Amino acid sequence: MLGEAKYHLNQNHVHEPIDFEGFRLHQIGRLHCGSGMEVANHRHDDWFEITAATEGNGEVFTDGCGTHVRPGDLYLSFPGDVHAIRSSKSDPLKYDFFSFNTSLSPYKEELEALMHRLSPEMRLFSDRRINACIEQLTVTVEKNGRYVTLLGAALIREILLYILEDFDRTAPEAAPFGAARSTKPSAKELCFQLMNYIQTHIFTMKNLSELAALTGYNYSYLSTLFKTCTSQTLRSYYSEKRLEAAKTLLKEEHMTAARAAELVGYASASAFGKAYKARYGISPLEKEAEHASE
Secondary structure, three states: OEOOOOEEEEEEOOOOOEEEOOEEEEEEEEEEOOOOOEEEEEEOOOOEEEEEEEEOOEEEEEOOEEEEEOOOOEEEEOOOOEEEEEEOOOOOOEEEEEEEEEOOOOHHHHHHHHHHHOOHHHOEEOOHHHHHHHHHHHHHOOOOOOOHHHHHHHHHHHHHHHHHHHHHOOOOOOOOOOOOOOOOOOHHHHHHHHHHHHHHOOOOOOOOOHHHHHHOOOHHHHHHHHHHHHOOOHHHHHHHHHHHHHHHHHHHOOOOHHHHHHHOOOOOHHHHHHHHHHHHOOOHHHHHHHHHOO
């Protein structure tokens, strides 16, 4: 590591992975980076890894390709990746990490399919269920009770299923888990996949053009198809889901309006305020104050 870590918990089992009924745990822990700290290039051997940003900002690198991460972001790394992390100087990064693998079917085959489909810039996503499972697993592996193996296996299986579910929503083809995929989705299926991708990646999407790269279809085609099937434009649907997510952050997370605007990708607080008030008839600052007084 380059720079000083403020806090580092590393349960390292890389050389002797812990077996949880066919699910192998290689590493799990938490790192609070110092200002501008770097985790230098290192190659993953035969494990996948989740980097779960919890606070601050930074970049995750895969084979030299950098992806910005912020609180709530998850980044999936693959076996063989040359991996590195760089923390922001002004807003140091804090993150959890979890390294795993399995030879069990159909998980093994599904994970291998992701490796063929997802380039480094396509591996950023968000799923709070996974964050919760990683935190619980970190505590579980420290225990010596009679149910530790069963609990660990259940948590890792749950994490894998959430990963596969989240990324399956980005695929242009749909099929039952572990089954052969069809060659081409129907218009309704494709629109459903677009909606699910937007909902699942609402905190990580940079723009709607991502949908073209993820599905393999021209964006103009996707836009026309979506409007025909749903009577709503892709842009209006995306805006609607961003505002719904922001409303949840203000109410359930007691987050500031400025922070909520940042997390759902608004370029400025004023643009967010105008869109929010047009949608809900109240400004986000008023909503923030309302929840603060509860």
